[in-house]
Amino acid sequence: MNKISALIVDDNEVDRYLLTRHLNDIDVVDIFEADDGSSALEFLSDYDKNREMHNGKFPPIVIFLDINMPILNGFEFLDEFDVLRKRLELKACVIMMYSSSERQEDKDKAAKFDFVQDFLIKGEVTPELLRDKVSAL
Amino acid sequence: MKISSKLMFIVALTIFGAGLSIWSVLEVSKGGRFHQLNLLHLKYNTMLHKQISAIENGAELNILTLTNTITHIRDQPVECLDQVNVLDKLVMRQIGTIGVLELCIKDLQVADNALNLLKEYEQGNVTNVMLMEELKSTNHIFNEHSHLFEEPVTNTVSFIVSTMVPLVIVISILISIFNITFITLMSRNITGSINSVITLLTNKDNKENVDVEIKNKVSGELKTLLEVAKNRLTDEVLMAEVNKKLEYMVEQRTVSLTRANEELALFAYRASHDLKAPLSSTKNLARFIIQDINDGKLDRAKQDVTKIANQMSKLEDLVVGILALTEADSVDKEHTEIDLSAMLADIQTRSSELLNMNNCSFETSIQLNSTMKSQSIRIIQIIENLVTNGIKYCDPNKSELFVKVNVSENEQSYIINVEDNGLGIPIDRQDETFQMFKRFHPTKSFGSGLGMSIVKKHIDYMCGTIDMASSALGTNFTVTLPKENAE
Numbered sequence: 001m002n003k004i005s006a007l008i009v010d011d012n013e014v015d016r017y018l019l020t021r022h023l024n025d026i027d028v029v030d031i032f033e034a035d036d037g038s039s040a041l042e043f044l045s046d047y048d049k050n051r052e053m054h055n056g057k058f059p060p061i062v063i064f065l066d067i068n069m070p071i072l073n074g075f076e077f078l079d080e081f082d083v084l085r086k087r088l089e090l091k092a093c094v095i096m097m098y099s100s101s102e103r104q105e106d107k108d109k110a111a112k113f114d115f116v117q118d119f120l121i122k123g124e125v126t127p128e129l130l131r132d133k134v135s136a137l
Numbered sequence: 138m139k140i141s142s143k144l145m146f147i148v149a150l151t152i153f154g155a156g157l158s159i160w161s162v163l164e165v166s167k168g169g170r171f172h173q174l175n176l177l178h179l180k181y182n183t184m185l186h187k188q189i190s191a192i193e194n195g196a197e198l199n200i201l202t203l204t205n206t207i208t209h210i211r212d213q214p215v216e217c218l219d220q221v222n223v224l225d226k227l228v229m230r231q232i233g234t235i236g237v238l239e240l241c242i243k244d245l246q247v248a249d250n251a252l253n254l255l256k257e258y259e260q261g262n263v264t265n266v267m268l269m270e271e272l273k274s275t276n277h278i279f280n281e282h283s284h285l286f287e288e289p290v291t292n293t294v295s296f297i298v299s300t301m302v303p304l305v306i307v308i309s310i311l312i313s314i315f316n317i318t319f320i321t322l323m324s325r326n327i328t329g330s331i332n333s334v335i336t337l338l339t340n341k342d343n344k345e346n347v348d349v350e351i352k353n354k355v356s357g358e359l360k361t362l363l364e365v366a367k368n369r370l371t372d373e374v375l376m377a378e379v380n381k382k383l384e385y386m387v388e389q390r391t392v393s394l395t396r397a398n399e400e401l402a403l404f405a406y407r408a409s410h411d412l413k414a415p416l417s418s419t420k421n422l423a424r425f426i427i428q429d430i431n432d433g434k435l436d437r438a439k440q441d442v443t444k445i446a447n448q449m450s451k452l453e454d455l456v457v458g459i460l461a462l463t464e465a466d467s468v469d470k471e472h473t474e475i476d477l478s479a480m481l482a483d484i485q486t487r488s489s490e491l492l493n494m495n496n497c498s499f500e501t502s503i504q505l506n507s508t509m510k511s512q513s514i515r516i517i518q519i520i521e522n523l524v525t526n527g528i529k530y531c532d533p534n535k536s537e538l539f540v541k542v543n544v545s546e547n548e549q550s551y552i553i554n555v556e557d558n559g560l561g562i563p564i565d566r567q568d569e570t571f572q573m574f575k576r577f578h579p580t581k582s583f584g585s586g587l588g589m590s591i592v593k594k595h596i597d598y599m600c601g602t603i604d605m606a607s608s609a610l611g612t613n614f615t616v617t618l619p620k621e622n623a624e
Binding site: 012014015017018021068070071100101103122123 | 406410413414415416417418420421422425444447448563566574575577
């Protein structure tokens with residue numbers, strides 16, 4: 001499980017912090033952070049450079065993705081990522097939605113992408129739950 | 138004159154003509170009846186003569202038989218007098234045959250005398266010889282009367298036949314001709330009127346004049362018919378228009394209600410989302426703090442406590458924002474005089490911490506000819522929200538950061554301008570500026586995301602407009618609010 005690296009895309013600093021700590025609790029320590037869909041996309045697009053810079057940790061195995069973000073929101077990110085992952089070696093990368101939205105339509109919208117693995121609701125995330133989800137990868 | 142009265146006149150004329158014909162026929166038949174009565178008179182008189190002759194030849198004198206015969210004879214003059222009316226008398230007097238009536242009266246008197254004599258005889262006051270003499274003389278007079286009666290009656294009848302009948306025929310013919318002419322003219326008149334109305338109504342060129350033309354050219358029932366039809370049509374057209382308007386209104390209301398409902402649902406969703414987020418973060422942070430204290434990592438615990446404090450002030454901002462947004466509906470709508478420079482100074486005081494923190498300057502200028510009169514609370518909230526947004530989203534990479542407020546006026550409106558040299562709103566998100574819970578700068582997103590919604594709501598309530606020019610160089614909002622008397 002040490003091998004797993006993660007990217008957290010969330011505009012809320014506190015939420016990023018909370019998830020990071022939860023992941024640390026289950027020994028996931030290689031964590032990248034992005035404060036918006038647009039900066040996350042930039043990070044992933046800089047494939048070669050980041051691969052070299054973050055030896056063995058890039059690309060991240062799992063991306064935790066918030067929905068409500070100011071510039072490029074979660075769903076817009078998913079559309080862009082759908083194109084990007086075919087171009088770059090990102091097919092092994094899965095996404096877990098990380099949102100406070102409990103709306104079924106948001107869940108359905110996310111589930112349309114086959115690389116979206118799960119839908120985690122902020123506030124309901126516990127280290128135990130994360131352990132189950134991550135070990136299933 | 139109404140068509141019905143015209144027709145009534147024709148009917149009256151026809152009845153008069155028919156009545157005249159029937160009357161003349163009755164008059165002629167009356168002449169025949171007179172001849173018949175004379176024959177009866179003669180017959181009974183002959184019967185009397187026979188009875189008298191028989192008595193003279195030795196038959197027994199029967200008073201009852203004689204009385205009966207004379208009574209029969211008496212009936213004819215009575216009936217004659219009954220049959221004659223005033224008109225008959227007039228005609229007879231004119232043609233000199235009125236003697237017939239005198240003859241009848243005389244006949245009646247003679248008969249009455251004879252009946253009296255028979256009564257006297259019975260009582261023994263008159264002798265047999267005297268009676269017989271009188272009866273013979275009576276018989277003779279009756280006979281004479283019958284002869285005298287015949288000629289004047291014949292004259293009268295022939296006068297009626299030769300004079301009255303042709304007159305009646307002529308009058309009837311005249312009436313018929315009059316009726317035919319009258320009806321022909323009338324139907325032609327009616328057809329003409331109907332045709333001219335049809336022409337008038339089918340002519341599309343002179344729509345305005347139709348009413349006047351109808352008033353001048355059409356009369357009677359046709360005019361009434363047109364007026365009633367016109368009123369009916371007008372009512373129906375009006376009704377249809379009213380219905381259309383009502384339908385349109387209902388449609389509009391439904392659309393705006395649906396929109397309001399959708400907005401409310403979205404608001405509830407977004408609000409609860411934004412309210413829940415800091416709460417659940419705080420819950421988790423508190424757990425971490427306990428964990429860190431147990432592990433002795435007090436510095437990290439301290440940091441987390443700061444995070445909790447930030448979350449709580451964020452929550453507080455949000456609740457205040459939601460309250461302000463809700464109150465925007467029920468703010469006092471009175472237009473009062475506003476001390477604008479004092480108001481702007483207050484705003485500066487309230488924002489001083491934020492200004493110092495961001496090293497941002499605040500400038501105001503007022504160009505008004507008279508004291509501003511408007512809805513004070515709305516003006517405060519509009520300016521304060523725009524100003525604090527300008528300070529919050531300042532661009533630390535620029536030098537001499539500023540937020541400038543300028544208030545001016547023209548004849549109809551007040552113009553409030555708020556300008557900054559801050560981060561600007563990303564061009565592709567500018568249409569979302571006034572949506573609720575929108576924030577465009579993640580690193581600086583400490584607002585509730587409601588400020589611009591509140592501004593927009595106040596401006597909408599005051600029937601004003603807001604224009605925005607924003608780029609990486611800064612943002613410039615121009616609010617135009619109609620003055621009270623110009624609304």
